[in-house]
Amino acid sequence: MxxxxxxxxxxxxxxxxxxxxxxxxxxxxxxxxxxxxxxxxxxxxxxxxxxxxxxxxxxxxxxxxxxxxxxxxxxxxxxxxxxxxxxxxxxxxxxxxxxxxxxxxxxxxxxxxxxxxxLTRVMLERYGVDNIKAKLKKQLKGLKIACYYGCLMTRPAEVCENDRVEDPMLMDNLVSALGAQAVKWSYKTECCGAAFSLTKTEIVRKLSGDILKEAKASGAELIMVACPLCHSNLDARQPEISKLLKAELNIPVLYFTQVIGLALGYGYLDLMLNKHFIDPAPLLKAKGIL
Amino acid sequence: MKYELQLKNIKEGFRKDVENLSQQKISNCYQCGKCSAGCPVAYAMDYPPSMIMRMIQLGMHDPVMSSNTSWYCVSCETCTTRCPREIDIAKVMDTLKIMAQAGKYKLSENEIPIFDWIFLKSIELTGKIYELGMIGAYNLLSLNPFKDVYPMGLKMILKGKIGFIPHLIYNPFEVIKNIRMFNAIRKKDRERIYEKNV
Amino acid sequence: MARIGVFVCHCGTNIAGVVDVTRVAKYAGSLPGVKVAVDYKFMCSDPGQNTIIDAIKKYGLDRLVVSACSPRMHEATFRRTAERAGINPYMVEMANIREHVAWVHSDDKELATQKAMKLMEMAVAKVRRSEALSKMFAPIEKRALVIGGGIAGIQAALDIAGAGYKVLLVEKEPSIGGRMAQLDKTFPTLDCSACILTPKMVAAAQDPNITLLTYAEVTEVCGFVGQFEVKIKKKAKSVNSKCIGCGVCTTKCPSKKALSEFDEKLAPRKAIYTPFPQAVPNVPVIDRTACTFFLTGKCKICEKVCPTGAIDYTQQDEFIKEKFGAVVVATGFDIYDHSNYGEYGYGEIKDVITGLQFERLISSTGPTAGHVTRPSDHREVKNVVFIQCVGSRDEAKKRPYCSRVCCMYTAKQAMLLKDHYPETQAYVFYIDIRSAGKNYEEFVQRAQNEYGVLYLRGRVSKIYERANKLLVKGADTLSGAQVEIEADLVVLANGFEPKKGAKEFAQLFHMSSDQYGFYNELHPKLAPVETAISGVFVAGCCQSPKDIPDTVAMASATAAKVCALFAKEKLEVEPLIAGVNQLTCSGCETCYNVCPYSAIEMKDKEVKRGEVRHVAEVLESVCKGCGACVGACYSKAVDLKGFTDRQVLDQVETATAPITDN
Missing domain, CATH: 1.20.1050.140 (Glutathione S-transferase Yfyf (Class Pi); Chain A, domain 2)
Structure with missing residues (x-):
């Protein structure tokens, strides 16, 4: 254990x-x-x-x-x-x-x-992507995922240790192991504006908007995150950002453990996917995952 | 030119103060501008980070302390990660905020200090953050009571994402311990900042 | 009884500002054997030297102590002074009271003065037992070895050969030409690099005094100035001397897997190849790691098509050992590998290229025949961003130094781009423009004013990959603006770094290198092409980053040094070598075994009448005076002239005794 x-x-x-x-x-x-x-x-x-x-x-x-x-x-x-x-x-x-x-x-x-x-490093490095792979019940075939790492798990370089600070691959490797496709994009570590979520919301809208736009443009259908602050900025603020950008983004944002959960065979409510502002159900159903 | 630099308006030792408190060698900065180039919030700042570094080097105390730059720093550490001179610029921004909040300088930006105060009070009294109380208090104090209430706030509550009851540390001894700890920190901070800053 | 004169120099205020020189001189006067002790402002000046000569005559001195600067600075000067006054030059000792005292102890003048007195007293103790030594001469092998066939090596070889001496020019690659051959045009005149280089390459090949040895590496060096013995590995070319350079083999070779080093990996090359069409010598080599025959045992097409039967798959690496009087090291540089720059894509973005790759792209002999297209999709370009100081002036990347040429080559490349494609726009991100050189500043101005290159003052923070575009995020600190440019191509001005393996190579010669691996010159100002190893000279970018004019000047300077050395009949060498007292030598061979220069011979010799014994003898022309044998000798039969055991022990005794001045 x-x-x-x-x-x-x-x-x-x-x-x-x-x-x-x-x-x-x-x-x-x-x-x-x-x-x-x-x-x-x-x-x-x-x-x-x-x-x-x-x-x-x-x-x-x-x-x-x-x-x-x-x-x-x-x-x-x-x-x-x-x-x-x-x-x-x-x-x-x-x-x-x-x-x-x-x-x-x-x-x-x-x-x-x-x-x-x-937690990403504990699960994906120490426990190991291969060990996770061995326990999967389902392949997330056909799902195009943009892995978003954000600032705080990668910077400064000292905290990133053995991953690449400007282009981390830890979660991307997981996505491949789950049978899904990790899209290549270069906004993986851009800032979502986390600290200003409540105080300078207009900055959050701009920064998170840039990230969502770039994810969409790179062909991602889903964004995978490993931080509640990133999540709330990309998910909960997505409706306002869509309005601001005058474009329907509608891109679900899931935590990486939720994505693993899907591949382990857990259901919509087990993983509390209903809590997201952008409901991932239509996408996951279309891909035959749910 | 916005500023006229004369010996009389250079605050002697300002650079040293910032260097001591941040433990960063600001005189190392050679103005390549890489920090400003990569800063995601530079567009909203009075001066980009590299210019703040230059003004600290020149001891331009007033424009630095009255600018919004450090308050707009989002602590994403992009500048620190990429600085070719290995200066932790994000830490310098933190230091400027700490110096400003230590009460010696006029604050350019009042929203964030209010937020910070509420935030830390929440930790002091409950050990954790109590979102609803914190957001409510912040909105009231920043005179914008309905900010984010609709639709996001409402939807958050409906989704059960924001609780009405604070998640407290239930052990009263822990609460007292916590408050004592904060008092001790405040005392030490006052001593240090004044000693290094005078 | 010794008659010693002590001369204490002020060196202006260099010494006198810290050390009480009159007290040192006064103390010297009180020492046994010292007949005269004086101090003077500048001992090395003409009047200073005359003071010494006058004193020698007046007091009948037979040995001198000069308390002044480092012997490296002026020992030779004062030895000549002594000689002029009729004293054996080896009866002079120096006490270094400048570097060893005044410059390092300026904080405590009293202790500094005491230390100066002690050092002077030790020199007096030593000189008391000095013996007259006579000068020695060694033969000079009047043949130079030039290592590296770039423009530096070619120039040095041509100049040495021009003076009538033989030169062996060794090059690692299959052709000479080096980095300059890869360049399209040269700044600040925009003349074609190949056009000015190829005549020199041909001249080097045709010069009867120059022997070219390409595809060869120096592997071992022993000996010393005048007598270097060098082992060279001739790598198997798999092509013999019957080759006429027709090129049929290369055309017919089916292998396309290897990437061209000459084209900076922008294009494939064959397994049997010459690096470029103007290669000298025009003889191909087989890259055995790429050749189908060597990999699978089948193919041999080149052998079949060769009209002269020049292909020889059985060729082996061959080692030769030759003697040289002097060596010019011109091993060149590599460009900084930007895979360390995560923010610029870890070297993985195809359309982020190095400056050298841009040279190949825009060169008419390059892989695209001079068309600047994107390596990824071969589309034409519109907006090109140049980023300076990549791997230069960057402490975080462990490259804090300025590479000196990038500002200029970037300006050149931006101009060439505009020249070839007037509808393109070039943007240059820079920190500072360094354009110190004849017509250099004007050149950079022309790039901006005549060619409309847009210069932006700031380092680029990150390059973002987008569909078909590169988003470059930089800054212009002069306007305080963040700058975003959607570029088709990004050209990095990669800085220079020492050739891979430079430090290991330096060890062959016992040369020293700096922390990055650039070779150290003997003196940064006054001996810029010499190294600490006499007879070994450095030219070009192996010493530090520099442009072509500086490289050529430096190469010619090494040639002048080599010629000056070769112009001598014999080489004067210091007689400070070991000597064996064969009466006490036990013949144990310990010294023979420890000598790093093989300067000791064991001989059966008649040491006394009728007594033939196995004893050691020093080969005077080979001994370097290192003293290893002296320390190793069990029977104390070996001693070092000028540093005898007695002298050193006397110095130690003096050093540990108290100062007895009042």
């Missing part, structure tokens, strides 16, 4: 409930044990690091220390949470002064040796 510390993050208990449900379901099927960090606190998301370096280090450090104590790799399905956990680890290592202050506040020491990985 493959065991990791699981940091779901705030979004996965509300706006991205379906991501959490699908992830737990798929991981159970694949026999990946997700041990939720007890009493975890928010990672600080997009605000802590622009307000106080120390807050940005202390908030994730609590979960990091817990995982380290229990000798587990810590993972998050949310790119923002992952990024904050990873950046906290890197900053605590890089700046000894910061580490000292953080340890004083937490009253605990942190060695920094534990691993911090995004």
């Amino acid at each position: 493959f065991k990791v510390a699981y940091f779901p993050g705030c979004s996965l208990s509300s706006t991205a409930k379906e991501y959490d449900v699908a992830t737990r379901l798929v991981c159970e099927d694949l026999e990946i044990e997700l041990v939720e960090v007890p009493e975890w606190v928010c990672c600080g998301a997009t605000t802590a690091h622009i307000t106080s370096e120390l807050t940005a280090a202390v908030l994730p450090a609590r979960s990091l220390i817990w995982a380290e104590k229990h000798n587990m790799t810590i993972t998050s399905p949310c790119s923002a949470c992952f990024s904050r956990l990873k950046m906290a680890q890197l900053n605590l290592e890089k700046y000894p002064g910061l580490k000292k202050e953080a340890e004083e506040i937490l009253g605990e020491t942190y060695s920094g040796k534990g691993e911090v990985l995004h």
